[in-house]
Amino acid sequence: MNTIFGIPTPALYGQILIGLINGSFYAMLSLGLAVIFGLLRVINFAHGAQYMLGAFAAYLLLNWLGINYWLALVLAPLAVGVVAVIIERTMLSRLYGVDHLYGLLLTFGLALILEGAFRYWFGAAGQPYAAPAQLTGAVNLGFMFMPVYRGWVVIASLVICIGTWLLIEKTRLGAYLRAATENATLVQAFGVNVPLLLTLTYGLGAALAALAGVLAAPIYQVSPLMGTNLIIIVFAVVVVGGMGSILGAIVTGYVLGVLEGLTKVFYPEASSIVIFVIMAIVLLVRPAGLFGREE
């Protein structure tokens, strides 16, 4: 059997693949956080809960209404997006005038409510969600066998990330969004409906999290706690990348995911803390983050 640094290559490739999968979720979630933070100046602690809601929406659609995975990919983000729009209109929008920390505290409270309620209804244990028939099985890549669903997740997350980046950088709506990030008052004076833009941005960010949640459902089990534990790691990813750049958030997400996978091969004990250690080093060397701007 081939080995690299004494590690069998299939194990190495396997962990890199797992790292790439985790990285896909880090990238999608930190992207949503960065989009929301850019415009609303709110760190959305409920992002993890919205990701969990997406996964649960897919699970419930399948088990209660018999709606399949492909439709859930559309319906779950829509439903979570609508919930997020209501949250923004009724609660978050009241906090734009006060210290940004209150936005964090409000969304933290919302995350606790959602997580607590789902744990109450469904228990803390995970529920299985089968991958759709079209995406089961594995393909031989020559150097390793790859489950089809995992390959699909990596490709889908890349499409989602690039799509969001194009939406923000290349479309008129994205131009409004970027302009409002720079100077909301001026953009409003030009006749753009900024409050609506804020609402839509929060809805879009939450929908992205829910979409990631549906993608995650067949890989990780659907559990009430799946979001919050993940979101704390994503916070570290965001600190490493800096929230100034959308592309930075995406790249940092994938790279840290793969680094975490590699750590599992070479020094498994440290794999759960490696991202935090990297965060600490980045804070020492480049406090603003790799792609960040000092504010």
Next chain:
Amino acid sequence: MAVGTEYLAEQPKLRTSAIVLGAVAIAALLVAPFFFYPVLLMSILCFALFACAFNLLIGYVGLLSFGHAAFFGGAAYFTAHAAKVWGWEPLAAILLGVVGAAAMGLVMGFLAIRRQGIYFAMITLALSQMFAFICLQVPFTHGEDGIQGVPRGHLLGILDLNQPLTMYYVTLAIFLFGFFAIWRIVHSPFGNILKAIRENERRAISLGYRVDRYKLGAFVMSAALAGLAGGTKAIVFQFATLTDVAWQMSGEVILMTLLGGIGTLIGPVVGAGLVIALQKYLAASDFPVTVLIGIIFVICVLLFRRGIVGEILEFTKRRSKSAA
């Protein structure tokens, strides 16, 4: 994001009433164990001290730490280990917890103060989560089991802490010591500079203060006092577990402070009392505590950001103004 308490010092009339109120409160705490379950009271005292320590940062420097569970829970582990495995005398074990928490505060604070505002919160949360992962893996914390059966021992070799009343009065003494330490810090020249940083960091820098050193100093003091609370808790309840270092614990201490009143001295005590009493009350029903905590968070943030004590202070302030 704080409410000034300096106001009390400016008003001689209010100041006397504050002293009277304080004396009444201490007298009430002295007789309380004859009316309430001492373990519940000790639990409230430990968490009240924890919340006061947290409030030192958020209320007087304006820094929101989302990782204070690391100091509270870390100190609980250190104290529990020293008392159980090394057989240390309880006060020495608690002191080890304080020193350990202060050392952790130095490292975490040094990293976290490099960023401000919302990033500070995320960094402290991430670092404390890292500490929680470490606690899950290293052998001395005993993973999911935690350190169980910590002996209470004899304080200074004399006072038997297995007597509930003795334990209560020792806990009360530790709480009062911590509370007055915070009162001293807040009303010292050092505390005034912290408030200046909270109000306008750039101006404090331009006046020649090394803001980072003051922030780090406050962070270490806050961590040490949180450690005092955590170490005491380990002796009182005779165990230290992963619950104490989990992010939910950091959230709880934020809630206690927010509910009682950020930047008020007794707000965190009131908040801790309410939250602990509520948890105790709900433990009998099957209503999920997390949901209720979340709801209180949302209500506090949306409706009364000054907290209970903060709103009362604001009310008396407005009334005395309109009277004058």
